[in-house]
Amino acid sequence: MKRRVPDALYNQVLAIATAIADHDGVNSVARAELMALFHKHQQAGTPDPFLTETVADFTNDPDEQVRLYRLAIEQCIAVPGEPVHSKRCGLIEALLELRDDGEAQQELMRARLAAFAARDSEAVKDLDRLARRMATER
Secondary structure (H helix, E strand, C coil), rough: CCCCCCCCHHHHHHHHHHHHCCCCCCCCCHHHHHHHHHHHHHHCCCCCCCCCCCCCCCCCHHHHHHHHHHHHHHHCCCCCCCCHHHHHHHHHHHHCCCCCHHHHHHHHHHHHHHHHCCCCCCHHHHHHHHHHHHHCCC
């Protein structure tokens, strides 16, 4: 069963992410708001993998992205039904940017298994495209 992100959190994160995206990712006020929300949940002991993944998505530093995607994957353990394959996909892209092809390949296998288990055919197709890209960049 797929998890439903709490409406209040989902709507808040969506509004902030939209504000960042609408300004080609350079909306520093919205980025600061996203980070404040992330830290608030971390400090309150209510981390959410959806929020952590969104922070990773809007982080420009690949090393920090890797750390955040791994954190989001770890947080999924406590949140049944949270899709892990999207977090693994983001992790793969960050690893490729860091030229860590070996770990990216391992994560690709894990992501494919998770996407297949979730019956997410669109994610499987995206992961197939990512695999082809990885094969041609070698």
